[in-house]
Structures are given as structure tokens and as C-alpha cells.
Amino acid sequence: MLPGPTNVPERVARAMYVPMINHRSADFVDLYVPCIEKTKQVFKTEGDAVCLSASGTGAVEASVVNLVKKGDKVIVPVNGEFSNRLAQMIEWAGGQTIRVETKPGVTATLDQVREAFDNNPDVKAFYCVWNETSTGTMIKYLDRIKDLTSRNDAFYVVDGVSIVGGEELEMDKWGVDIAMTGAQKAFAAPPGISPICVNERTKKYMMNNPPDTMYFNLPRYFRYYDESKHTPFTPALPLLYAYNEAMDIILEEGIDNRIQRHRTCSAALYAGLSAIGLTPFANEDSRSTVVIALNYLPNLEDATFRNTLAKEFRVLVAGGFGNLKGKVFRVGCMGEVHRYHVMRTISAISSTLAMMGYDTDPEAGLKVASQKLSSL
Numbered sequence: 001m002l003p004g005p006t007n008v009p010e011r012v013a014r015a016m017y018v019p020m021i022n023h024r025s026a027d028f029v030d031l032y033v034p035c036i037e038k039t040k041q042v043f044k045t046e047g048d049a050v051c052l053s054a055s056g057t058g059a060v061e062a063s064v065v066n067l068v069k070k071g072d073k074v075i076v077p078v079n080g081e082f083s084n085r086l087a088q089m090i091e092w093a094g095g096q097t098i099r100v101e102t103k104p105g106v107t108a109t110l111d112q113v114r115e116a117f118d119n120n121p122d123v124k125a126f127y128c129v130w131n132e133t134s135t136g137t138m139i140k141y142l143d144r145i146k147d148l149t150s151r152n153d154a155f156y157v158v159d160g161v162s163i164v165g166g167e168e169l170e171m172d173k174w175g176v177d178i179a180m181t182g183a184q185k186a187f188a189a190p191p192g193i194s195p196i197c198v199n200e201r202t203k204k205y206m207m208n209n210p211p212d213t214m215y216f217n218l219p220r221y222f223r224y225y226d227e228s229k230h231t232p233f234t235p236a237l238p239l240l241y242a243y244n245e246a247m248d249i250i251l252e253e254g255i256d257n258r259i260q261r262h263r264t265c266s267a268a269l270y271a272g273l274s275a276i277g278l279t280p281f282a283n284e285d286s287r288s289t290v291v292i293a294l295n296y297l298p299n300l301e302d303a304t305f306r307n308t309l310a311k312e313f314r315v316l317v318a319g320g321f322g323n324l325k326g327k328v329f330r331v332g333c334m335g336e337v338h339r340y341h342v343m344r345t346i347s348a349i350s351s352t353l354a355m356m357g358y359d360t361d362p363e364a365g366l367k368v369a370s371q372k373l374s375s376l
Helices: 010-014 028-045 054-065 079-091 108-117 200-208 219-226 237-254 255-273 302-313 337-355 362-372
Strands: 048-053 073-078 096-101 124-128 155-159 178-180 193-198 291-295 328-332
Touching: 010 237, 028 048, 028 237, 048 054, 048 178, 048 219, 048 237, 054 079, 054 124, 054 155, 054 178, 054 193, 054 200, 054 219, 054 255, 073 108, 079 096, 079 124, 096 108, 193 200, 193 237, 200 219, 219 291, 237 255, 255 302, 255 337, 255 362, 302 328, 337 362
Parallel strands: 073 096, 073 124, 124 155, 155 178
Antiparallel strands: 048 193, 178 193, 291 328
């Protein structure tokens, strides 16, 4: 129950057990083209897609080094570890960040973002971490940002590493220019493949303004794909087979059905864990549907709790980052998560707390969770 890597279905794992192929062959084209087309379906875009052999951070960095130039103004909401890292990447690329900072557990409001646009009419781009996994928060107004970026045709970039495939994304409809994710999150595939989607106008900008980098040089990927359906560098071939299979599972379930399943399981986890006496860290209007961050009970020691939970009940959850280390723990609700995972997690956490001397009400937690899960 980590916020990634998530559980990988056996069907996806088995897809990797194939003979090695030549990445400059027709066999590779037969593998890679479906990966690209299925990725575009999930992101709901007619633009270009690249399946980078990298972690999610690699895809985020690729978006930055291919778009941000020295002196460019970029608006970035910052409220946790990953949004702060994003701002740092932009600054290291020479950009000037306008940080819309809020305390951990609270996302910037649309009015705060609008004010940043009002004060910076020459802004080059708006970047955001859609789902801040370090604090369990999520931006819930992505569909309204294009009203702001359209003022001066600023670029709109969404870091969806931990949430694409688990929440609704309408890339073209919402006017998103670049979006990316990591396969090991809501896609329920092994780590190492990170797709990034780029629309036509942004592709044109990148082709006319190529970056001073080699591996994350997106124009090179675009050219190789347009010319031969290949990649410029050797990709992680076994992982692409797994990724392709994971895409099939997503499309077989149906994107809308998958999103609703994630939302239902999230509501059950919030309700069930609250009923046994835990409190969510994030403000209610900022809470993520794929990462549930919970405050520790008084004097509950982080490592002891999580180690007991893992050793005695085989349930893995994540600790906190930075200043939140030892203060919160985080439960992933993404990928293959279903009724079984939710009920077992609530039961295991309640039992672990009881073993450590805390009064809990497991029956109440399981009852309210079961009610929330009734539609599954």
C-alpha cells in the first residue's frame, strides 16, 4: 500500500519474460507503436508521446530542460517535497520561478494562482505537481488553468507522476501542453518507464528551440519516431513489454471505471481510518484521492509502527518526508487497489495500533469502509 511502486499484476510481470529483441527492428516497432498509441488514449491527447526509460523524475526533468530557457518566468504552486523539487529544476535550468507557496497539507487556491498571473503578465509557463505525494494533497482545478494561460499563450505543464491513470485527465480538452507520469504508480507497472505527452504547438517550439542535453532531448525522440518509429537510445525493452500489458489492462477496465474505482477506494480508506481514530493530514478540500496522508497518534513511533505493520501483517505503508518525518504516514491508493486491499489495510492498521497499546474501533472502521465500497 505504498504511494509507489505499487503492486504489479502477475499478467504484467509475465509480459517481461520474452526473448530479447533488437531495438532497431520491426519487432521493436510492433512493441513501441502500441505503447505510444495506448498512452495517448490514457492521457486523452492527439499530441505526441514518448515512453522514456527513466523514473518519473526523469520525465519531469525532460519537460523542464526542453521548455524552460534562461530568464523565463514560470509560476509554480509549492506545498511539499516534490513541488519544491520541481521549482528547483526550473531554477537550475535558468528559469525565474514565481512560487505560490502554501503550507504542507494545503494546496494553492485558484484565486492565488490567478493573482500570480495578474502580477506576471509576461509569464512563460505554469507548472504544477498535480498530486503532492509527500503531503497527500491534490490540485482540483486543472480544468480551469487554461483560462489563465490563454491570456498570453503561456505553456501549461502538469507533473502527474503519481496520479495519471488514477484520476481524471483530459489533456487536450483542458489545454494542457505537457503532461507526464511514472509507470510504477497508478498504471501498476514496474518502475522504469515514464511517458510524457506533448501537444503539437509545444512540439513545434521544442523542435525550433532544442535543448543543450542529450538523453532527455525530446526533439530527438520526436524525429526518430516520425522517421522510423524507433527511439534514439536503447530503451528498457522488458519494461516496455510490461508497460504495454499494463496499458491493455487499463483500457480493458475502461479509464472512467478505473478512476471511479480509485475514488471509491480512497473514500473508503479516509472513512475507515478516520473511524478507528486516525486523522488525515491534508485539509479536506485539498486531499488526494491516490495518497492518504495520516497524522500519527501521540507518542506513536514511526519506524516501530510501520515495521510492525509490515512484519506482522505484510502491509507496507510509507513514512513522511523532511519536516513531516515521524509525524505522518502515507497509504497509497493507486494501481490495482480494490476492496480487498482497503479492508485488509484498515484491519491491519487497527490491529497494529492495538498491539502498541492504542484503543481503536476496528469494527466501526471496517463497517463504514464496507459501506463506501458497496459499488465495487
